[in-house]
Amino acid sequence: MNCKIYFFIVLLVILSSCLPNPKPVDEERDSFDRSSIKEYILTSTPTIQVPSKAIFGDQQIAFLGYSVDREVKPGSKFKIKYYFKCLKPIDEDWQIFVHMDSWGGFEQRIHGDHYPVFGKYRTSNWRVGEIIVDEREVKVPSSYSAQKIAVYLGFYIGDDRMPIANPSEVEHDGQNRLKAGLITVNK
Numbered sequence: 001m002n003c004k005i006y007f008f009i010v011l012l013v014i015l016s017s018c019l020p021n022p023k024p025v026d027e028e029r030d031s032f033d034r035s036s037i038k039e040y041i042l043t044s045t046p047t048i049q050v051p052s053k054a055i056f057g058d059q060q061i062a063f064l065g066y067s068v069d070r071e072v073k074p075g076s077k078f079k080i081k082y083y084f085k086c087l088k089p090i091d092e093d094w095q096i097f098v099h100m101d102s103w104g105g106f107e108q109r110i111h112g113d114h115y116p117v118f119g120k121y122r123t124s125n126w127r128v129g130e131i132i133v134d135e136r137e138v139k140v141p142s143s144y145s146a147q148k149i150a151v152y153l154g155f156y157i158g159d160d161r162m163p164i165a166n167p168s169e170v171e172h173d174g175q176n177r178l179k180a181g182l183i184t185v186n187k
Helices: 002-018 025-031 035-040
Strands: 050-056 061-068 077-086 095-103 131-139 148-157 178-184
Touching: 035 131, 050 178, 061 148, 061 178, 095 131
Parallel strands: none
Antiparallel strands: 050 061, 061 077, 077 131, 095 148, 148 178
16 A cells, blocks of 8 residues: 555656646746837827727726827728836736727627737736837728728737726716727718
C-alpha cells in the first residue's frame, strides 16, 4: 500500500510540473511589452469628434468618445477610432462589442465585436491613466438606405456585459449598451 501511495505522489508531482504557471494579473500588466502598440496608447486626451462621459464597470474604464476619418456613404469604408481611459486596474479580458444599428431605416446591424487594439492589448494589461485608441475599419453595405448609423458599444465576457457605472448621465438602452452617438450616412 505504501508503494502505491508513493507512486501516486510521484505521479502528481510530475504532472503538476507540466501545468502552466500563469503570472498574477498585476505582474503580467507590469511586464507586458507595449512597444509594438505604442501609437495606440496616449498620455493626453486628443481632440475627439463625438465626446462621451460614460464610465464602465466599477469605475474602471471611461469611454471618452469616438472620431470618424471621412464622410460615410453606402458602399464605402471608414475608420472609426474609439478612445478609452483606464481608471482602475482591470483583472479580466473584456471584449468590446460594437453594434451599428440603422437609425431611420431597417438595415441589418453592422457588428464589430473585438478585443481592443486588433487583439494586441487586452483590458487586463491596461495601465491606470492610459488612453487607449481602438481603431476599426467599417464597411457600409452598398444597399444601406438608413440616414444614420446609431453606434452602441460596451464590454462583455461570454454572456456577461460590464455595467455602465453612470447610467443617469449617458444615453443607453438599459442593457449595458451605451448609445455612443449617430453617424450620418450621406447618399
